[in-house]
Amino acid sequence: MKVPFIDLERQHKPIKKDLMQAFERVLDSNKFILSDEVKKFENEIASYTETKYAIGVSNCTNALLLSLKALGIGTGDEVITTPFTFVATAEVIAILGARPVFCDIDGKTFNIDVKKIKDHISARTRAIIPVHLYGQAADMAEMMDLARAYNLKVVEDMAQAIGAKYKGKMVGNLGDTACISFYVTKNLNALGDAGMILTNDEKLDTKIRAYRVHGAQKKYHHDFLGYNDRLDAMQAAFLSIKLKYLDDWNAKRRQIAKRYDEGLGNVVMTPHISKDNESVYHQYTIRAEKRDELGNFLNSKGIGTAIHYPVPLHLQPAFRYLGYKEGDLPEAEQAAGEVISLPIQQDLTEEEVDYVIECVKQFYKK
Ligand SMILES: Cc1ncc(COP(=O)(O)O)c(C=O)c1O
Structure with missing residues (x-):
């Protein structure tokens, strides 16, 4: 018998007709970037995760990057995270000129060991990035208490955890932002790269939306330097079908x-x-x-x-x-x-x- 680690054909076969219809709809609309398809999918994800705002971006790596950027993290800052994760989690900290500070994990859950975070807090610490590894949330209650006590920001890396619950509530609600990956092998997967940022903070939502489009709130008017990090309409249309x-x-x-x-x-x-x-x-x-x-x-x-x-x-x-x-x-x-x-x-x-x-x-x- 053959048991593949992952076989996308099995997932797509029963929904192929719907995916093809979505493809044709977007093709015929001739609107491929940040269209109504993206707005609709953002609203669906906000509602599904019980958060106020959801911002569609090109992947989760950049969701993390934009979150840190919008929180003002950069050169000279330290961000505490886990060493037992995909590289993107710490990579974005370093790319912004800040220093990743690794905190060991709990050997049972494989998530960051919240009890050890305090040992790593210094005068330069600005944020924590917990990762909800393998689909299970990190110990967010204790982490948020610590973050509040030390005035630290929290960016949840929930690349692997859409739909997971923590203390009966949807994951993605507790930090300042939470970042989702819709990479092709994730539980909710695009037909390519895609990602989303969740937040309940209106100011952060506005800032991140601007960072997503070269720092512009109004087309061709750039308040600050940003990125090109938009979600494609096609991916939003496919993801919206799969979300059901x-x-x-x-x-x-x-x-x-x-x-x-x-x-x-x-x-x-x-x-x-x-x-x-x-x-x-x-x-x-x-x-x-x-x-x-x-x-x-x-x-x-x-x-x-x-x-x-x-x-x-x-x-x-x-x-x-x-x-x-x-x-x-x-x-x-x-x-x-x-x-x-x-x-x-x-x-x-x-x-x-x-x-x-x-x-x-x-x-x-x-
Ligand atoms: C924990 C974790 N963080 C970040 C990422 C990056 O996601 P993406 O591939 O959408 O950039 C992944 C993806 O594999 C991941 O597993």
């Missing part, structure tokens, strides 16, 4: 996760979802002995796997200038050597999930 299925898709991911939990709970360390969280399982990532050998074995059985992430950011050559060394952030380093993600796409069949379970068990029986 998101809750159903996320529920299916949860069912698959439950099946894995039951089948593998005694064999490997299955994901730990804290009591405040409802995860959307963007990834189903286990901690396993002999991770690389397990991956090779599963691949030889036709099962796709992935490592999220093999090298923590503080040990990446790109961040060598920050001066971190091995041993500085032990939880993140250990996780990087032990994690492996199993297929979790909503379209997997029970037979496929059971086959993955059986193969993992078979590996540890050898």
Whole structure:
């Protein structure tokens, strides 16, 4: 049997007619950038995430960049974040001339360890970027208390967590802004790159909208220098169709996760979802002995796997200038050597999930 890590054809086949209709509608409209399609989709996302404002941008990397820029973060500032994430989270801090300060993770949830953040706060600290990794929110209540006490801004990196809940509420509401990725493999995925910024702050909304279009609130009138970071009408139209299925898709991911939990709970360390969280399982990532050998074995059985992430950011050559060394952030380093993600796409069949379970068990029986 073959179990792909991700197979977009399965997702698109049942909705192909709707996607083709949307394509034709946008094509015929001849409006391809920031059109009514984008406005409509922004309103749908604001309503879905229960936030006041949603700003469509070209991807989540730039959603993070625009958020930091609008919050005034730049040269000489420090921003605390996790080393166990996709590079974009910390990359944008550095690109703006600020310094990423890495705080170790909680070895159970893989999210930033909120209890350790305080140790990293200095006179230069301006913000925190928590990442809701694998679809589970970081411990936002304690983080927001800390942020308020130290007057820090919070930008939520919810690239992987649209639809997730924290203390019963939609993720994306607690920080100053929250950034979504609609990259092709995300739970809500475009047919290309796309992203969104959420905020409940009207001033930030206005500022970010201007940064998105070269610092202009009125066409060809530039109050400050900005970026070209607009969401395409075509992607908004496709995403709007898919949004209708998101809750159903996320529920299916949860069912698959439950099946894995039951089948593998005694064999490997299955994901730990804290009591405040409802995860959307963007990834189903286990901690396993002999991770690389397990991956090779599963691949030889036709099962796709992935490592999220093999090298923590503080040990990446790109961040060598920050001066971190091995041993500085032990939880993140250990996780990087032990994690492996199993297929979790909503379209997997029970037979496929059971086959993955059986193969993992078979590996540890050898
Ligand atoms: C945690 C995290 N942050 C940021 C990003 C960047 O998103 P995008 O590819 O939309 O720029 C990703 C995407 O993989 C991500 O997983």
